[in-house]
Amino acid sequence: MTNRLEIKLWLAHRLTGMALGLFVIIHLITMIVVIQGGLSAAEIMERTSSNILVVIFYGLFVIAAAIHGSLGLRTVAQEVLSWRGSSLNFVILVFFALLCVLGMVAIKGLVL
Amino acid sequence: MNQNRDKKEYWASFVQRWSGVVLALFLPVHFWVLSLALQGGEVLDGFLHWTDVPLVKFAEAGLISLLAVHLLGGFRILIIEFFRWAEWQSNLIAVAIGGSFACGLLFLLRAF
Numbered sequence: 001m002t003n004r005l006e007i008k009l010w011l012a013h014r015l016t017g018m019a020l021g022l023f024v025i026i027h028l029i030t031m032i033v034v035i036q037g038g039l040s041a042a043e044i045m046e047r048t049s050s051n052i053l054v055v056i057f058y059g060l061f062v063i064a065a066a067i068h069g070s071l072g073l074r075t076v077a078q079e080v081l082s083w084r085g086s087s088l089n090f091v092i093l094v095f096f097a098l099l100c101v102l103g104m105v106a107i108k109g110l111v112l
Numbered sequence: 113m114n115q116n117r118d119k120k121e122y123w124a125s126f127v128q129r130w131s132g133v134v135l136a137l138f139l140p141v142h143f144w145v146l147s148l149a150l151q152g153g154e155v156l157d158g159f160l161h162w163t164d165v166p167l168v169k170f171a172e173a174g175l176i177s178l179l180a181v182h183l184l185g186g187f188r189i190l191i192i193e194f195f196r197w198a199e200w201q202s203n204l205i206a207v208a209i210g211g212s213f214a215c216g217l218l219f220l221l222r223a224f
Binding site: 014017018020021024025027028031032033035036038039040041042044045062065066069070072073076098099102103105106107108109110112 | 129132133135136139140142143144145146147148149150153154156157160163164176179180183186187189190193215218219222223
């Protein structure tokens, strides 16, 4: 890994962190507001189904969380486990792809 | 770094790191649960019914606290890295702890 790439990955972690700051505040407020009285599928779907804003918001949220979470795990693996190199990058890429796919499937389930 | 265990900044870094790991590993489970909606509202309702017990609500409040502490700790890191140091920034650890507890308690108050 070149230093230039490492700097780009550090910047990506910070920039996605900034975006997630906004997304997570909205998500936390939503969770605290909607939990009262319990959750039901019908109640969730009523808010989310056929709502293009939900797709845009959660689409960006999933991508930012997938990048931020994957890069964070990569840093921890490097510093705590001293695991470096292409094997680590491959596992992190697989985790990133898994998060993107599962996240998009979740949005599809909530919106369609 | 282990020599600094008596410093609050060490524990702020520790909590930031491991809360991030827990949240990143929780994401695939979270997305999978939401995607149950694709199999029909009754499947998602079945899972939501299972989560409607005190133990799970306390676990959810714990996750919300972790998310809040990671969010506020992340803001602290961004402020330290991107702005000139000022004495007030040393209070941000206390803000992160207080905000985290407040979010968890608020969630529990509304969940029960």
